Structure formats: C-alpha cells, structure tokens
Amino acid sequence: MAEPPTKMARREQSSQPKEEAPSDVSVIVQFQSSNGDDTGPQLDIPHNVTPMQLEVLLNGLLNNDEKLPYSFYIEEQELLGELGTHLGAHKISVEKALRIVYQPQAVFRVRPVARCTASIPGHSEAVLSVNFSPDGSRLASGSGDTTVRFWDLNTQLPKHECKGHKNWVLVVAWSPDGRYVASGDMNGLIHLWDPVGGKMVGSCSGHGKWITSMAWQPAHKALPSQKFVSGSKDNTIKVWDAQTRRCLLSLSNHSQLVTAVKWGGEGLIYSASRDCTISAWDDTDGKLVRVFKGHGHWVNTLALSSEYVLRTGAYDHTGKAPQDPEAAQQKAAERYAEATAGKPERLVSGSDDFTLCLYEPSTGKNPIARMTGHVQLINQVVFSPDGRYILSASFDKSVKLWDGLKGTFLATLRGHVGPVYQVAWSADSRMFASGSKDSTIKVWDLHSRKLKVDLPGHSDEVFTVDWSPDGSTVASGGKDRVLKLWRH
Known part of the structure; x- marks a missing residue:
C-alpha cells in the first residue's frame, strides 16, 4: 500500500499553481x-x-x-x-x-456525410483512385482492372466504362476546367478522356515505367486547360500538351523514382522522389530552380497551400463558373489571389522518415518547420481549402493536425485500428474524412478535434477517399472493388 504523502509534500502540492480562469x-x-x-x-x-x-x-x-x-x-x-x-x-x-x-471562415457550411447512399459495383479489381470533377458534379475512378470509369452522381449509377489501358490504372486527374481527365498506368502510358462522352481523345507515351502522379496547369495561368505534368517510376517528370499529346519538357535530376508532382500557382512545378529530395522547376523552360533536402528517407507525398483553388479553378463552392474562357480565367485568378492573400505559396512534404517539412519555396530552400510526432511512415499530407491547416495520414494508425502557416502541432486524431491511407477535407475547412486499412471511413470535426461520424461499410481496405468540391458527397474505393458514395 502506498504511503500517504508527508506534510512537506502536501504543502508543496497545495502551493502548485492551478490552471484556472483568471479571477478578474x-x-x-x-x-x-x-x-x-x-x-x-x-x-x-x-x-x-x-x-x-x-x-x-x-x-x-x-x-x-x-x-x-x-x-x-x-x-x-x-x-x-x-x-x-x-x-x-x-x-x-x-x-x-x-x-x-x-x-x-467559409460563409457556407458543409453538412457532415452520415450514411452510404450508394454502393456501386462495376470494377473487377481494387479501386485505386477516385477523383471528383472541379465543379463537384462528376466522378472518375481508376482501378486495377485496367479501366477508368465515370459515374453519374445524380442517378448514382455507372456512366462510362473506358477501356484502353493494358495495366493497372494508378492515377486519374481532372483538368481544372473539367474538359479532360488524364489517367496513368503501370506501363507508363497516359490516356486522355472526354468525361462527357467517355471517349478516349488521345494518348501520351514517353515514360518507361509506371505513372505515380499527375497535375494540371492552374486555371489562372491558362484556360482552356492544355498542359499537365506527370511523374514516373523511371525517375523523370514530363510536361505534356493535352491537345497535341506531345511532350513539351522532360525534366530529370532525381536518382530514384518520382513519388509526387504538383503544379503550383507561382510558376513552379514540384517533384518529390525516393532519393529523399524535392525539386522545384520553372514551368516555362523546365530549368531547375531549387532542390529541397529536408528529409532523411523517401519523400512520399506533397501538398500546396493553394491546392483547393488550383483544383477547382474558376468554380466556386456551388459549382458555378463563367462560361467565357477569358472571364473564367479572370475568376480563377481572383480566387487564387484571395486564397494566397499576398502570402507566398507554401509546400508541405511527408516522408518515410516519419516527419513533415513545411517550405515557402519562393523565398528559400530551408524548411520553415520540421514537424515530428508520427512513429511510422506518412502516406499523405493535405492542406485545408483555406490553407490554415495541414493533415497527415500515417501507417501509425493516426491522423495529425498541424498549423498550416507555422507548422506547429495541434492535435492527434485516433480512432482507426489500421494504417490511414488517405484524408480529404470538406470545402468549408470544418471537417475531414479519413480512409484506412481497417475498412472504415471516419469523419472528424476540426473545431472539437473529435470523431463526428464513423462510416463502416467497405468489406476490405479503403485505398482512396475524396470529398466533392461542392461539399455534398464523399466517394471512397478500395480492395473490395466497390465504389461507395456517402451523403448527409
């Protein structure tokens, strides 16, 4: 039995300051x-x-x-x-x-998704990528069954099955004006699709190994969308013209496979690699601008503070955008200026060394913050739509929340019992969803830092999660080959 505290110890305890509200x-x-x-x-x-x-x-x-x-x-x-x-x-x-x-904060509010409104079979292998269109009205998915599929969100039924790939489709990426979807496979081939008719409009071949990541040129730089960048296991980054299907630039300084590419709003293309470095390239002539060496192991994932407006271009949260390309480009420029509000674009990276690094690439190559706390590798990092927060999903079964400006740690969100593969923010930056190996989706509340809704339903690992830019729907896919839609 423990001894009672001595008189001296009791006196010391009572003299300890208590955390309480000021009496004023x-x-x-x-x-x-x-x-x-x-x-x-x-x-x-x-x-x-x-x-x-x-x-x-x-x-x-x-x-x-x-x-x-x-x-x-x-x-x-x-x-x-x-x-x-x-x-x-x-x-x-x-x-x-x-x-x-x-x-x-965002004037509009997104309602939390609370139930599965559709389980749509169709893919005959694991669903590896789901991606909403910039206006939130359409959805594309890529699968191990070598197909790209488009889904009708109104009827919640399959719309087009697109065949052409000969190997697993690893990445699908919408252009910011919604005219094209690019898909990349394990053979290193990229196909371009018309999402309205579901027809292939061309192919880009040049990579020798599988495509790991793709990103489109921001809408405030060019509309209609024409250029996109791809990163590959062959260690190279290529910039393509979507209309001519020609390779415009081939960039190479990485000594191992490229894991992620991002096309920033300040005229830079970023690439992360398993050689532990991140490179920044000039998007006009392909010159190497900077190399960031903050990590001690593979860099797995990148995110930009302006990513939400780069993704949605001229579309606002209601899915509306000007029809005229000039007016749409002007609108996209206004939205980008509002999102960055005179601050430099920030870049965050997540690595196999269990850390994140936060950079201001236009001002210097040293990280403004090195974020530690995860105890296993980081799968994905994502900035909130307003750029104020960062989420990191890790093999350590947790999601961590960080300050998007300073990189300071804010909270650890625990609830998953398996590695967390992906996270996705709601358009109003008030909630986020996470998908895990434990077969569940979980919706979290930013304000309370607590679990809001638990969404079981998948019968196997959830590989991919996306929250529509209009806030109405979360889509998820995984090893069970089923695409699920979740709504309020």
Whole structure:
C-alpha cells in the first residue's frame, strides 16, 4: 500500500499553481486582422466570453450587414472555449491589452456525410483512385482492372466504362476546367478522356515505367486547360500538351523514382522522389530552380497551400463558373489571389522518415518547420481549402493536425485500428474524412478535434477517399472493388 504523502509534500502540492480562469471579471482586448491592422477601439469584455459572442461583437465593429463567421487566435493558439479558461490554460498574461487575431471562415457550411447512399459495383479489381470533377458534379475512378470509369452522381449509377489501358490504372486527374481527365498506368502510358462522352481523345507515351502522379496547369495561368505534368517510376517528370499529346519538357535530376508532382500557382512545378529530395522547376523552360533536402528517407507525398483553388479553378463552392474562357480565367485568378492573400505559396512534404517539412519555396530552400510526432511512415499530407491547416495520414494508425502557416502541432486524431491511407477535407475547412486499412471511413470535426461520424461499410481496405468540391458527397474505393458514395 502506498504511503500517504508527508506534510512537506502536501504543502508543496497545495502551493502548485492551478490552471484556472483568471479571477478578474474583465479583460481588455484589441481585435486585429490577420494582416496586423487594429480593428475598432480597445474593449473591456467579461473573461467568460465565448468565440460565438466575440463573433457578434466583431461583426458589429466591422458593420457587416450579414453576420459572417470568424475564428479567433491569441498568441497563435485558436480560441475554442471561454476566454478566461483559455488564458489560464496557456498562462497568458492580461496585464496589457490582449490582441485577438481574427480570420474569416467559409460563409457556407458543409453538412457532415452520415450514411452510404450508394454502393456501386462495376470494377473487377481494387479501386485505386477516385477523383471528383472541379465543379463537384462528376466522378472518375481508376482501378486495377485496367479501366477508368465515370459515374453519374445524380442517378448514382455507372456512366462510362473506358477501356484502353493494358495495366493497372494508378492515377486519374481532372483538368481544372473539367474538359479532360488524364489517367496513368503501370506501363507508363497516359490516356486522355472526354468525361462527357467517355471517349478516349488521345494518348501520351514517353515514360518507361509506371505513372505515380499527375497535375494540371492552374486555371489562372491558362484556360482552356492544355498542359499537365506527370511523374514516373523511371525517375523523370514530363510536361505534356493535352491537345497535341506531345511532350513539351522532360525534366530529370532525381536518382530514384518520382513519388509526387504538383503544379503550383507561382510558376513552379514540384517533384518529390525516393532519393529523399524535392525539386522545384520553372514551368516555362523546365530549368531547375531549387532542390529541397529536408528529409532523411523517401519523400512520399506533397501538398500546396493553394491546392483547393488550383483544383477547382474558376468554380466556386456551388459549382458555378463563367462560361467565357477569358472571364473564367479572370475568376480563377481572383480566387487564387484571395486564397494566397499576398502570402507566398507554401509546400508541405511527408516522408518515410516519419516527419513533415513545411517550405515557402519562393523565398528559400530551408524548411520553415520540421514537424515530428508520427512513429511510422506518412502516406499523405493535405492542406485545408483555406490553407490554415495541414493533415497527415500515417501507417501509425493516426491522423495529425498541424498549423498550416507555422507548422506547429495541434492535435492527434485516433480512432482507426489500421494504417490511414488517405484524408480529404470538406470545402468549408470544418471537417475531414479519413480512409484506412481497417475498412472504415471516419469523419472528424476540426473545431472539437473529435470523431463526428464513423462510416463502416467497405468489406476490405479503403485505398482512396475524396470529398466533392461542392461539399455534398464523399466517394471512397478500395480492395473490395466497390465504389461507395456517402451523403448527409
């Protein structure tokens, strides 16, 4: 039996400071925009004020006709509960005016998916890739059965079965205007498809081994979409013209297979490789601009802070975009400018060395943060649509949440009992879905950092998950050969 504490130990325990709300009844605060500009005068507010009450106050100060949603940060920590409790927990002094930085959230809200509305058979081998169109109205999938399939989201039935590949289809990628879908296979062949009629419009051959990743030129750079980039197991990166099907640039400095490619909005193409490096290339002439050497093992995955707007181009969250290509390109440029808001584009990488590295590629080659905490390799990293958060999915059965600007650790989300293969954000950046080897999809709430909905239904490993840009549907596929659609 344990001895009772001595008088001295009891006295020391009682003298330990407790984390509790300040006893002061009010706090002087100063609202500040994310650019550092003061908003309104300093205010004397009760210490038990909540983020919802701060929102009402801020909307009044900004004279917003419509009440807009905001999130609030104090010394880079998001305020999630009562102000006083937050200050006590983080030991924040209130001797001088407290700066509360506010950031607007998406005005629209995505409803959590709660049930499987369709289990669509069709593929005769594992589903390896599912991808929604930029407007969220259509879906393409690639499979080990060598086919690409298009699915009708209204009737929730198969629309086109596209044959042409002779080996597993590993990647499918929509152009940001929705005119083309590119698919790459294990033989190194790329086919281009018309998603409306389901017909093949051409093939690009040049890679000697399988295609690992593809990305299209951003819509604010060119519309209609014409160019895309592919990375391959043959260690090379190639830029293609979708209309002529010719290879425009062949880029090579990697000594091992290329695992991921991204086409950024600042005129750079990024490639990650098993040679532990990431390269940045000029997208006009193919010159090597920078090499990033932050990892000690294979680099598996890349993500860009502007990825959501690069993917959706001119389409907003309702799936609408201007019909005229010039107007659409202008709209895509406006959306990109709004998403980056004068900040450099950020790049995050995930590796077999269990770490993530966060870069600002246009400003330097050293990581601005090295993020540690996973205890097994990282499968995928994804920025939230608003660029403020990063998710990492790992073989250690967890998903980790990080600050998208500074790379600081925010939370570990545990619930899966097998490796987590992929994660996908909702368009409003308030929720995300994860797919795992344990055959389940799980939907998580960003605000509470907790599991919102558990979605069993697959009978085997879930390899791929995507959340439609309009927020209405999550699609998943895996080893059981079934494509599932999940809705509210």
